[in-house]
Amino acid sequence: MRKKIVAGNWKMNKSMEEALILASEVVHMVKDEVNTDVQVIIAPPALYLTTLQKHTEAVANMGIAAQNCSNKASGAYTGEISASMLKSIGATHVILGHSERRQYFNESNEVLAEKVNIVLENGLTPIFCCGETLEQRQAEGFLEFVASQLTDSLFHLSAEEFGKVVIAYEPIWAIGTGLTASSQQAQDMHAYLRGHIAGKYGQEVADNTSILYGGSCNEKNAEELFACPDVDGGLIGGASLKSREFTNIAKSF
Numbered sequence: 581m582r583k584k585i586v587a588g589n590w591k592m593n594k595s596m597e598e599a600l601i602l603a604s605e606v607v608h609m610v611k612d613e614v615n616t617d618v619q620v621i622i623a624p625p626a627l628y629l630t631t632l633q634k635h636t637e638a639v640a641n642m643g644i645a646a647q648n649c650s651n652k653a654s655g656a657y658t659g660e661i662s663a664s665m666l667k668s669i670g671a672t673h674v675i676l677g678h679s680e681r682r683q684y685f686n687e688s689n690e691v692l693a694e695k696v697n698i699v700l701e702n703g704l705t706p707i708f709c710c711g712e713t714l715e716q717r718q719a720e721g722f723l724e725f726v727a728s729q730l731t732d733s734l735f736h737l738s739a740e741e742f743g744k745v746v747i748a749y750e751p752i753w754a755i756g757t758g759l760t761a762s763s764q765q766a767q768d769m770h771a772y773l774r775g776h777i778a779g780k781y782g783q784e785v786a787d788n789t790s791i792l793y794g795g796s797c798n799e800k801n802a803e804e805l806f807a808c809p810d811v812d813g814g815l816i817g818g819a820s821l822k823s824r825e826f827t828n829i830a831k832s833f
């Protein structure tokens with residue numbers, strides 16, 4: 581049975597003081613209000629992970645994610661943070677391949693495959709992002725393009741390894757724009773990706789894979805999106821910076 585997941589990607593926002601307030605509000609609201617079958621993850625800037633992990637670990641259905649990690653194990657890689665370091669401070673998940681990392685930091689499917697490997701080797705859960713630009717959506721073949729991101733970065737994994745991966749479909753044209761994909765557009769892509777996974781790993785693995793939607797998801801549209809049979813939750817950007825709204829999204833199943 582696949583998990584329902586709501587993850588908040590804080591991106592490069594919040595001071596330490598603000599991050600502590602936001603995390604402690606979210607932790608309290610999740611504990612009091614969110615069904616325990618929904619896993620709630622926060623992904624603050626890396627600098628705050630160690631401190632905030634002490635808050636999230638107190639709630640069984642909460643996790644804490646890094647927004648990125650190195651594709652290298654250790655060594656002379658100035659400025660990088662390794663998967664083993666993240667594991668050592670109690671991180672549970674790592675977001676990989678966000679379109680902002682692909683666009684601004686030139687992350688390729690090949691590098692992302694290496695990151696997926698090292699994250700899994702360290703016992704962390706990758707939240708693997710995929711998605712198309714507006715130009716790609718308006719042209720032929722956007723479903724196949726998004727599926728190819730999975731093929732190129734994930735399909736070298738064994739079925740057991742793939743079973744540990746969470747997918748996040750994030751149409752780039754919907755990120756931070758207020759332009760949400762319609763629930764039908766989200767469902768169509770999620771169903772297509774699930775079929776693509778089934779073609780490689782079989783229906784059981786596909787049925788057990790959580791596929792999250794991300795892109796201007798908020799407390800007003802989450803319920804309709806999460807009601808789609810192949811949408812298993814959300815990767816939330818802007819709306820995760822407000823504790824009340826983020827918690828309301830996690831209550832939208």
Ligand SMILES: O=C[C@H](O)COP(=O)(O)O
Pocket residue numbers: 589678750754755756757758794795796797815816817818819
């Ligand atoms: O990782 C989150 C996504 O980029 C969505 O961001 P957004 O909810 O601000 O559109």
